[in-house]
Amino acid sequence: MGEGEQVLVVDGVCVSFSGRPVLDGVSFGVRAGEFYGLIGSNGSGKTTLLRTILGFQTTVAGSIRISGAGKKALVGYVPQKILLDPYLPLRARDVVSLGLDGHRLGLPLFSGRQRHTVDRVLKAVEAEGFADQRVGELSGGQQQRVLIAHALVRDPQLLLLDEPLANLDMRSAAGIVALLRRLCVEHRIAVLLSAHDMNPLLPVMDRIVYLANGHAASGSTDEVVRSEVLSRLYGYHIDVVRVHGRILVVAAGSQDEIRTAIGRDPAHVAQIP
Incomplete structure (x- = not known):
C-alpha cells in the first residue's frame, strides 16, 4: 500500500436490528500503516461495525470499500x-x-x-x-x-481486533499495544482495534473512531475527544477531563463535582466509556 493510502472506507453505514438502528450514518476511513482506536461503551455497536466490515452483517444503507477487494486474505480478524x-x-x-x-x-x-x-x-x-x-x-x-x-x-493489509485487551493485566495489555504499533509501522498494516477504554491506546493511536448512540466521530484524539463533539454524539452534555495523562469522559455534572470526584479518587467519576 502507498503512503497514506486508504485501506478501508466506511461511508454512511446504517445497520438495524428488528427495526432498531444500531449504526446510523457511520463514516470514516483507515489508512495504511496507521493505528486506529474504535472506542465506545459496551453496546455502542463496535462489534456490529467490525462484523459489518467483514461482511457478516448486512447494512440498511451506506457502503464499505476495502482496497484490492478482489484479493484473498486482505483482512485479518481477531474476534472477541x-x-x-x-x-x-x-x-x-x-x-x-x-x-x-x-x-x-x-x-x-x-x-x-x-x-x-x-x-x-x-x-x-x-x-x-x-x-x-x-x-x-x-x-x-x-x-x-x-x-x-x-x-x-496470510499477510493482510488491514487487521481488525475486537476488544483484544479485555481481561488482560496492565503489563500484558501494554505489551499487546506496543506489538501492534510495531507491526503497524514495520509492515504498513492498518490496525483498527476496538476498546471501551481509550487510555491504553493514547501513546500509539494515530486516529480515533468514537462510537456513541449509533453515531461516530473520527479524527485525531484532540479533534474528537472534546466536550462539544462527544456531547453531539451522546445527545446530552459530556465533559472531557484530562488528569495525570489520562482522559476521562464523564456525564453532565458541575465542574466542582468533577474536581471533587477526581480529588478523592478518579474511579469515582462515571466514565463513558
Missing part, C-alpha cells in the same frame, strides 16, 4: 472472547497454521515454505518461545499473541 480449553491438543504453531488452511477438515500437512511462514509470523509477534506449547496452557497475553499471529499469517 475466544476461550481455549487447557486440554485442547493444539500447539500455538498449530493454531497459527490453521490461518493458512483452516477451511479444510483436520490438520493439514504443510510444506517447508508454509512452516517457514508460520515461524516468521510467530517471531513477528514474539511468540517463538512458546510456539510448541499447548495453546490452552498459555497466559492470556500469550494467547492473544497467538491469535494475532493467526490473523497475520
Whole structure:
C-alpha cells in the first residue's frame, strides 16, 4: 500500500436490528500503516461495525470499500472472547497454521515454505518461545499473541481486533499495544482495534473512531475527544477531563463535582466509556 493510502472506507453505514438502528450514518476511513482506536461503551455497536466490515452483517444503507477487494486474505480478524480449553491438543504453531488452511477438515500437512511462514509470523509477534506449547496452557497475553499471529499469517493489509485487551493485566495489555504499533509501522498494516477504554491506546493511536448512540466521530484524539463533539454524539452534555495523562469522559455534572470526584479518587467519576 502507498503512503497514506486508504485501506478501508466506511461511508454512511446504517445497520438495524428488528427495526432498531444500531449504526446510523457511520463514516470514516483507515489508512495504511496507521493505528486506529474504535472506542465506545459496551453496546455502542463496535462489534456490529467490525462484523459489518467483514461482511457478516448486512447494512440498511451506506457502503464499505476495502482496497484490492478482489484479493484473498486482505483482512485479518481477531474476534472477541475466544476461550481455549487447557486440554485442547493444539500447539500455538498449530493454531497459527490453521490461518493458512483452516477451511479444510483436520490438520493439514504443510510444506517447508508454509512452516517457514508460520515461524516468521510467530517471531513477528514474539511468540517463538512458546510456539510448541499447548495453546490452552498459555497466559492470556500469550494467547492473544497467538491469535494475532493467526490473523497475520496470510499477510493482510488491514487487521481488525475486537476488544483484544479485555481481561488482560496492565503489563500484558501494554505489551499487546506496543506489538501492534510495531507491526503497524514495520509492515504498513492498518490496525483498527476496538476498546471501551481509550487510555491504553493514547501513546500509539494515530486516529480515533468514537462510537456513541449509533453515531461516530473520527479524527485525531484532540479533534474528537472534546466536550462539544462527544456531547453531539451522546445527545446530552459530556465533559472531557484530562488528569495525570489520562482522559476521562464523564456525564453532565458541575465542574466542582468533577474536581471533587477526581480529588478523592478518579474511579469515582462515571466514565463513558
